[in-house]
Amino acid sequence: MHSEAVASRSADQRDSSRESRNGGSPQLDAVSLAIIQQLQEDGRRPYAAIGKAVGLSEAAVRQRVQKLLDQGVMQIVAVTDPLTVGFRRQAMVGINAEGDVEKIADALTDMSEVEYVVMTAGSFDILAEIVCEDDDHLLDVINKRIRALPGVRSTESFVYLKLKKQTYMWGTR
């Protein structure tokens, strides 16, 4: 059987006691969490199936998914190993900056070759992942564009040799 979730409907799904636990920006209740979990397993899973799993009607799931998408809380996309798809050079770049670090992060965000930007604590202020087609391109991005940003004190690059794992399944463990 796989319909237990529907059981205690009247017991209130969006459990406000639990919502407060999460300090994130747009509060996510337990049901949305469950929906996201479903879509992390299969981004194309039908709304009806998700509804059955989380104890909601098909229409309700649809609305919530749409809202989560609109709010930018999640996105449903195809992900691949870039190396498989023809991007042979990738690197993580650690950056030391001075001044307005966030502004630099924003500048990196605007670069199409930069796929991932995160501000960190530690010996780097920012970590940025670069995806390029070849060495020339990578060199160009790192030396000409990133190092040229005002406030960038120094950078250190880690060229990817082999991607071993790439998951999107927190909560599903």
Next chain:
Amino acid sequence: MHSEAVASRSADQRDSSRESRNGGSPQLDAVSLAIIQQLQEDGRRPYAAIGKAVGLSEAAVRQRVQKLLDQGVMQIVAVTDPLTVGFRRQAMVGINAEGDVEKIADALTDMSEVEYVVMTAGSFDILAEIVCEDDDHLLDVINKRIRALPGVRSTESFVYLKLKKQTYMWGTR
């Protein structure tokens, strides 16, 4: 009109001259590339729409997508900002290792808190992204589990302060 893609069908879609350009493992031709691109924009886009965009029938798209999924070339999933979803502590861990580095990478891959593992060239041999619920958990993973792995010489952690960008859109630029 929006049906130009269908025009030169007989001119052969799977253009073998271009396929050879890519050195990846399972050869991806231009059409599959285009399909992936479509699904990177919207993982739920209907097959018919994709077909119209890449110049293939609905059935053909369906078959290819299924194969790409089966082969593990891509996956269609929901991705989120973990911080929004209740995981408050994340970090990138740089690892210096001796001996069989790949074996260590495999060990990391087996840990559920490790979401991303990549072998690199540079002052770290491995970069691993850790996703945890709180500080205790993070500390435990880094100090007790990762540092305990045989062959791990040293580690350096970069705790995430703010995720600025996260894309999956190479090729779509």
Next chain:
DNA sequence: ACCTGACCTTGCGGATTTCGCAGAACTGGT
């Protein structure tokens, strides 16, 4: 030349899913 295998197309129906909308239910504020 012939055959085989891989892949695509067209067409089809039935099951399933998506989508929009109207009405009911619940929440929080006054």
Next chain:
DNA sequence: ACCAGTTCTGCGAAATCCGCAAGGTCAGGT
């Protein structure tokens, strides 16, 4: 108690998915 805003449910209608069958085309091998 009432009202406004939000969320959920229930339903048809339209669109999509899915499996299947009958060719067509092309590349490679014999």
